[in-house]
Amino acid sequence: MPPWWRQAAVYQIYPRSFADADGDGLGDIRGILSRADYLAELGIDAVWLSPFYPSELADGGYDVADYRDVDPRLGTLADFDALTAALHARGIKVVVDIVPNHTSDQHVWFQEALTAGRGSAARERYIFREGSGPDGAEPPTDWTAAFGGSAWERVDDGQWYLHSFAIEQPDLNWANAEVRADFVTTLRFWSDRGVDGFRIDVAHMLTKDLSEPLPSAAELADIPVDGNHPLLDRDDVHEVYAQWREVFDSYDPPRTAVAEAWVASDRVPRYASPESLGQSFNFDLLVADFDAAQFRDIVTHNIALAAQSGSSSTWVLSNHDVFRHATRYGLVGLDDLPEDAAVPKRHGGGWLESGADQSGLDRARGERRARAASLFLLGLPGSAYLYQGEELGLHEVAEIPAAERQDPTYFRTNQEQFGRDGCRVPLPWAAEGPSFGFGTAGAHLPQPAWFADHAVSVEERDPASTLSLYRRALALRHELQTGEQLQWIETGRADVLSFMRPNGWRVVTNFGGEPFTLPADAGEVLVGSAGSVDASPTASDRVVPAETTVWLASA
Template sequence: MTTAAPTAAPAARTRELSDAPDWWRQAVVYQVYPRSFADTDGDGLGDIPGITSRVPYLAELGVDAVWLSPFYPSALADGGYDVADYRDVDPRLGTLADMDELIAQLHAHGIRVVVDIVPNHTSNDHAWFQEALAAGRGSAARDRYIFREGTGPDGAEPPTDWESVFGGSAWERVDDGQWYFHNFDVSQPDLNWANPEVRADFVKTLRFWSDRGVDGFRIDVAHMLTKDLSEPLPSRAELEAMPIDGTHPLLDRDDVHEVYAEWRAVFNSYDPPRTAVAEAWVHPSRVPLYASAESLGQSFNFDLLEADFDAGQFRRIVADNLSLAARSGSSTTWVLSNHDVVRHATRYGLPDAERDADGRPTLKHGNEWLLSGGRTPALDAERGERRARAAALFVLGLPGSAYLYQGEELGLHEVADIPDDRRQDPTFFRSPGVDLGRDGCRVPLPWTASGAAFGFGEGGAHLPQPEWFGASAVDVQDGDPASTLSLYRRALALRHELQTDEQLSWVDTPGDDVVAFERPNGWTVVTNFGTEPAPLPAGEVVVSSLPVEGGTLPGETTVWMRRA
């Protein structure tokens, strides 16, 4: 057996864009949060030309597609998910011509483009909502949204006691006395998906971007669009007691798939068909409905976002989600971090999450640490990054598609100590002292160890970057064979050999802390979730998250092996 430490990646591959309709099934998709990626005009916000300037970096990393979080005109009340115009680019981020150039450059490097669609709500700055405010009660304009009369004397109380996801009431009163429903921030009024005009307009949006060359769509809160607000409306307690089984008034309703069947017809009218992936926080038994070929075609698997670095949890999650994918005929997705959760390098360096009887975290993992400004509980940053590297290599070896969040390839940690007056997430403002929100994973990336905003842009950064970011900068890790960036580059280059089939078989291991599986073409992935070394099976180690020597696998380490 030969051993291997992490080594520099092979030279970046020059790839042509394939017309294969199933390109997405085992793709590596890199999520770009545009406002925090790269800034070219010095205003502190990342922009579309900034992303274009980094296309060579993405190509060298070896990703198959880029998913762009919202870049549309927005007041940024919710990080761009308050959309004022679905068929344009925020002028602070660029123009439609800039977007066309970005798509062309990504395609020229063999990289597909996925964009975020936010169909549950618009911004309150959207032309439709401004028209609704002006038009008044009973108007066609108001029927595009969910307006209701209030209760109590003079209708001064909200229609129900429902709470917004971000905290506070889910209803907001307008000047003429009616109330509108907003599942999220007050600046995000929910659309009425029973209205044919709403449905037709989103079909127009899907075609608009598909015609410009976009290859796929990530559907924000895909399980929340359709609603039944028939009178009488239930109380909050009644609502929370209702089963979420396809008939709930607000969540995961069966009739949402009527919308997606119409969208699927649009997607299939292109060659190759446009893809879609649902952000649907639903019961596992309901996931195949979103992932079926008749609906969106793929659905996010978020189980690893809630898992500890634990062998039993990881193995169960893999088995469960491969089974769900088989039921839908889709491929599963693997996600360790995204723009809504504490980065996994930090989660893995904190004590394991407290869990309820069903094994679910009782709180957002890491929220207590965030609330303390990163002081308590103590973060073992080195252990967190070590585990993060092992988890990434484990996930990248699995069948299915892998979604990476910008900066995880640098081993970035969450930023906890953002001053209150610099925070932006509405969760923080609507639930003070309870949830600090998601700003800590959205801090602009460090490209250089020194210079303005660590190379993000000449005008600083819209969220403050900590001094320790410099040590994780791209220019520090570039060329260092032991760096996390080099590990990702090598793994992604080799993954194209590994991903020839969507099957795996479990391999017996010497202990409960070690998980191993084999892919049909002779690759074996072995992860030691424990802290003590474990024996390695026979074979050639081709990539490892930590150096391996003497035929043993260190604790908290993953290796990819090939038959000798």
């Protein structure tokens, strides 16, 4: 029997924004536990939990102060064990986030490094350097951190430490044996508690070559990322993952892992190989337009990449780092706007860049396209990764006051980039109440009034809702998803894609603006992303409306 993860539907939970059991405005472990039946009814195979570890929340929990505990604001290890047991009892696997590139500056190791001083073993766990200039008062290099500003921060004794992300996230030194051993301990700690797998944050950034002299930012930009780059996607990172693979395979069943690796496509199979992490995210659909040619090229290419590694591909349209695909697909005509237009802009990471004005957003079209893209994705071979709230058709929340924003990107770029808060707003469970059912009090990020129309309590009563669509599609996927083959079927239209899966299951997506008439030999329509699809197997005028996906049974 194939391993469970090869074709799993995995639901990402951002714990602080899922459900709040104690009424403090912050989602928690017991809140997730209270929604275990909802997760089972949705029809997913696994839950991926974003970081729930002790953290000062400088980066939404990705600044980890203790890798082997639960943030007291979110619960206890006993709560985590209860959640794992409840999910397992419902046939749902548990995947947790591991953040190995950096710790929090509140981690006991970093606090020890600050007091231990130059040349200490404690500082060797991190990346400390002397500054430049006659008195060392300038950073060692002019590198920029991912969230803006310098990638170096000076400490009281004059040395500088590297932080590829926020100041509060000092990079670990993966040449240090103690660092490597400690993460093995962490992987075993959670595996022993019943965790089924791990999502590895920025898996391509751990190992670094910081031999002197360090290159400038301009020199760094000219160095090919081909396995020998000083900071990114180095071949030697797989020495780390080979050791981790030994840990994973020592369990029965083996623990699984998936890499978050933003690397060139020809480098992806290294992370997805059975000797390394075993699977790697495919982010191509995150940055694609709602376009038939782009979708077909991406699917074809990534299935071929998965074949190279012997893994299965992964498909994702939204996550905690990009703005939601219902909004991406509804931002029409942006290419014709001036560069300084105050609307959300698309780019490689998918984040909101300039301004929160969504006057260019066609909400209805965005939701229609999102439903079509999601049903297309769920028909593909491989793992489908879903982000909390997409099953409700949620849009990005743009209307967040400056004083209530949390993403370090917003502050480190002088409020020029709005970052990721808009996709991390707590979920609406009810149409009324102080936080739309999220908890008994408010929510840690403000929820807009339009959330009421997308609440679970509203959508679960509506057979045409996005939630009902996801439930039907995921239930059918369990019945139909056998084998990992895909065969494209020509449709005679460049804007309509069709592919066949084993057992005669066919997926048809109309990316265009005109209806598409189904061929005479098409079987019964099993599910469609638009409620107007005629599901009669004998109707002669069956059409797939514009921007719609249908699944067809074998004729």
